[in-house]
Amino acid sequence: MKLVIAIIKPFKLDEVREALTTVGVAGMTVSEVKGFGRQKGQTEIYRGAEYSTNMVPKIKIEVVCASDIADRVVEAIQAAANTGAIGDGKIFVLDVGQAVRIRTGETDDTAL
Amino acid sequence: MGGLMTLSRKIAGGAGALAATLLTTAPAWAQGAAGPVRAPGAEAAVAMINKGDTSWMLISAALVLMMSIPGLALFYGGLVRTKNMLSVLMQVFMIVSVASLVWVCWGYSLAFTSGNAFVGGLSKAFLAGVGPTSVAATFSNNVYVPEYAFIAFQMTFACITPALIVGAFAERVKFTPLLIFVVLWLTIVYFPMAHMVWYWAGPDFLADAPTDAGLLYGWGALDFAGGTVVHINAGIAGLVGCLIIGKRHGYKSEPMPPHSLTMTMIGASLLWVGWFGFNAGSNLEANGGAALAFVNTFVATAAAAVAWAVIEQIVHKKPSLLGGVSGAVAGLVAITPAAGFAAPMTSIILGFVASAVCFFFVTTVKNKLGYDDTLDVFGVHCVGGIIGAIATGIVADPSLGGQGFIDYTSFPSVAGKYDMAAQVFTQIKAVVLTLVLSGGVSAVLFYGIKATMGLRPLLEVEVEGLDINEHGERAYNY
Numbered sequence: 001m002k003l004v005i006a007i008i009k010p011f012k013l014d015e016v017r018e019a020l021t022t023v024g025v026a027g028m029t030v031s032e033v034k035g036f037g038r039q040k041g042q043t044e045i046y047r048g049a050e051y052s053t054n055m056v057p058k059i060k061i062e063v064v065c066a067s068d069i070a071d072r073v074v075e076a077i078q079a080a081a082n083t084g085a086i087g088d089g090k091i092f093v094l095d096v097g098q099a100v101r102i103r104t105g106e107t108d109d110t111a112l
Numbered sequence: 113m114g115g116l117m118t119l120s121r122k123i124a125g126g127a128g129a130l131a132a133t134l135l136t137t138a139p140a141w142a143q144g145a146a147g148p149v150r151a152p153g154a155e156a157a158v159a160m161i162n163k164g165d166t167s168w169m170l171i172s173a174a175l176v177l178m179m180s181i182p183g184l185a186l187f188y189g190g191l192v193r194t195k196n197m198l199s200v201l202m203q204v205f206m207i208v209s210v211a212s213l214v215w216v217c218w219g220y221s222l223a224f225t226s227g228n229a230f231v232g233g234l235s236k237a238f239l240a241g242v243g244p245t246s247v248a249a250t251f252s253n254n255v256y257v258p259e260y261a262f263i264a265f266q267m268t269f270a271c272i273t274p275a276l277i278v279g280a281f282a283e284r285v286k287f288t289p290l291l292i293f294v295v296l297w298l299t300i301v302y303f304p305m306a307h308m309v310w311y312w313a314g315p316d317f318l319a320d321a322p323t324d325a326g327l328l329y330g331w332g333a334l335d336f337a338g339g340t341v342v343h344i345n346a347g348i349a350g351l352v353g354c355l356i357i358g359k360r361h362g363y364k365s366e367p368m369p370p371h372s373l374t375m376t377m378i379g380a381s382l383l384w385v386g387w388f389g390f391n392a393g394s395n396l397e398a399n400g401g402a403a404l405a406f407v408n409t410f411v412a413t414a415a416a417a418v419a420w421a422v423i424e425q426i427v428h429k430k431p432s433l434l435g436g437v438s439g440a441v442a443g444l445v446a447i448t449p450a451a452g453f454a455a456p457m458t459s460i461i462l463g464f465v466a467s468a469v470c471f472f473f474v475t476t477v478k479n480k481l482g483y484d485d486t487l488d489v490f491g492v493h494c495v496g497g498i499i500g501a502i503a504t505g506i507v508a509d510p511s512l513g514g515q516g517f518i519d520y521t522s523f524p525s526v527a528g529k530y531d532m533a534a535q536v537f538t539q540i541k542a543v544v545l546t547l548v549l550s551g552g553v554s555a556v557l558f559y560g561i562k563a564t565m566g567l568r569p570l571l572e573v574e575v576e577g578l579d580i581n582e583h584g585e586r587a588y589n590y
Contacts, residue, residue, distance in 0.1 A: 046369055046432070047434060047438060047474045048474060048475025049368070051369055
């Protein structure tokens with residue numbers, strides 16, 4: 001099993017969700033996060049008081065999937081979240097040791 | 113009720129600005145051939161009350177209350193950080209409540225009864241002698257409004273003025289010492305100022321008692337709805353307070369962005385709507401003069417909002433909502449003393465100028481000098497008030513389409529002979545007196561409270577927020 005973590009632009013969430021559904025992903029966890037990479041932050045000005053925010057709002061998606069579809073999951077996210085501009089985000093893939101469905105006690109691939 | 117039917121002749125409002133032509137159209141005496149009654153008695157004055165004027169006074173009073181709560185409270189509240197939202201709302205709400213009690217107990221009497229040039233007496237303390245049939249003067253011969261309506265209208269001014277001050281040291285003041293300051297400041301600064309600017313014997317009595325007026329009224333200073341009494345007065349008190357209390361912890365080193373500009377916009381819009389009661393209501397009569405003040409208030413505000421947005425577009429490349437609403441408030445402040453004297457086109461110019469100067473103060477001067485006037489009470493209310501007070505001397509000139517002033521030392525009253533240079537000089541004198549009196553007394557009060565009860569909460573309290581520590585609640589429980 002693999003854990004795929006993707007940091008994407010917030011407005012791309014719906015497209016990514018649809019793309020993941022078509023490759024057979026049955027669930028995901030989504031959070032609103034802030035961070036920075038190569039994309040610069042923004043400057044906010046309130047009556048002349050300037051605050052530059054280095055952190056840019058992003059969406060973090062976490063998907064656990066069977067190892068054999070992990071490549072397709074990554075490709076689907078990469079294709080759907082791509083705008084070609086700086087700040088499109090990143091995808092990380094990690095190994096997962098165990099998964100349990102709380103309701104039934106099913107484990108690993110059957111629990112996903 | 114007969115025993116209570118005392119005539120309250122020692123009552124007045126702002127310096128009148130009705131054109132002489134209006135005087136001939138409205139009053140009851142115009143219908144008869146006999147002319148106006150000089151110094152009418154109590155029963156005669158009651159018959160000179162107009163139901164339209166009375167309605168307008170009562171509606172205006174409610175509109176001005178809406179300016180404070182929720183208008184000013186939301187305007188200010190949106191600008192502070194989440195952890196201090198309730199402290200600002202509570203300060204404004206309680207100041208309004210306490211000020212209205214102080215007003216009926218001794219404020220009205222100190223402001224609007226005959227005393228000396230500086231302050232009135234205590235003859236109407238606790239509203240002694242006031243009843244449904246006692247009257248207050250307007251700006252026209254033989255036109256009166258019920259005294260209760262006048263008391264209610266002026267009460268809302270006494271409520272909003274100290275509430276304006278709290279913006280200067282928001283996020284770092286203890287609640288109870290603040291309210292004690294407000295009671296003292298109202299008594300020693302606001303009521304005397306209101307007396308000096310707005311107290312006079314009234315149009316049917318001044319000719320026989322030309323010295324029965326407040327000091328600034330006697331000078332001939334023009335302040336239609338409270339540029340000196342309300343805005344400069346509160347603005348300088350705020351500046352003095354923020355200097356004595358000190359900067360917020362983390363000022364200039366950590367970000368302090370407004371927590372909800374949505375609420376700030378709602379609050380600013382309520383201020384704009386309520387300000388029609390403030391300015392057009394200050395005409396005291398529902399007539400052409402009120403309509404003029406209404407239109408002037410409308411367009412000066414619009415011009416100031418546009419000006420601030422345009423300046424931001426040029427300076428920062430982006431017009432901000434906060435800039436737009438800040439400009440609107442600057443325009444409202446600036447037109448306040450001039451509302452009944454200016455013409456619509458000169459009001460627009462006044463709005464533009466006030467907005468530009470206030471922009472310069474809140475963005476440049478404040479940063480240069482480094483004082484932490486949290487919500488720009490000085491930069492908007494005091495500076496905008498000064499611009500408006502001085503400009504009133506210019507825009508009131510009949511040669512610029514202004515209304516000039518009415519000379520009430522003749523009976524019936526006549527249009528006064530306008531001298532712009534002399535009027536501007538008088539306006540400047542009034543501004544300086546307000547700055548010195550309010551600034552000086554405020555400094556004494558703030559230092560006194562600081563030395564006894566303390567003004568500033570502990571650092572931990574300030575860092576964690578006033579809401580949870582001073583009031584035991586949070587604004588938002590998600």
